[in-house]
Amino acid sequence: MKKIAVLTSGGDAPGMNAAVRAVVRKAIYHNIEVYGVYQGYQGLINDDIHKLELGSVGDTIQRGGTFLYSARCPEFKDKSVRAKGIENLRKRGIEGLVVIGGDGSYRGAQRITEECQDIQTIGIPGTIDNDIKGTDFTIGFDTALNTIIESVDKIRDTASSHARTFIIEVMGRDCGDLALWSGLAVGAESIILPEADYNIQDIAEKIQHGIDRGKKHSIIIVAEGCMSGNQCAEELTKYINVDARVSVLGHIQRGGSPTGVDRVLASRLGGYALELLMNGETAKGVGIKDNHLTATEFDLIFNNDDTNKINKRMLELTKELSI
């Protein structure tokens, strides 16, 4: 292995820079040349590929976003478009590609591996959603979680002053992890997420019960994959007469300096991805399970029907703690 490339793709996540840094620094340490592909798969097609040096990743570990830029690139599903990207790697003699992103990004890497045996691919899970199979945590999840906690703590102050019910809509696509973890961490009265049944009438009665026994405010966390905050407010006020406000946290959840947990995770996964490439491995996503580094075939990641991977005990606990 003499030359590799790295790209970030899909929605950005805090800690992506730390992962790129780990890949670049470890590669150079092992005398491997590294190229950065700018703007994800779009840059691969457009030949926006540039050599990275040790200094290219200096002063990046603490920065949110991705200095390689990111994009969603549906055109990459097209074989003839993909061929251009593959040609751009081949003409530089690049033999390995590290893709940092979500499972849509892994699919692009999988297709490259299927179409050319001379380019190995390894995926690193980078998304705030924590929705990638084969890892307990994705890079960016912890930072987004802390951003939500910080925001809700602030909202709680005004909720309490005005004795209001706040509905906070959080990201996560079809995964409820951000809602569940943040809900537990802020002591939310109710959490609504896609992986578990919910009943708005029950939630409304619970809020009313709280008000009746003197509670000054209530917090409901709703995962975007389940319904919007506004929908939730509309449903809720069918059953109770509360002064409800909705706060959609939006893209603020994707920004900011990565937490220590995300920086360490990104560095470990970046280093491990490089190790796998050097060992001749391909078409695998790296991850962390019970604090051990793991590598899972893309096929298993895509076909793993572990759709309800929400931690049921944690969800149960949130109910027990918010009576």
Ligand code: F6P
């Ligand atoms: O996948 C990350 C994510 O932030 C999701 O939580 C959210 O649904 C989506 O991306 C938003 O995408 P965009 O930035 O393209 O609006």
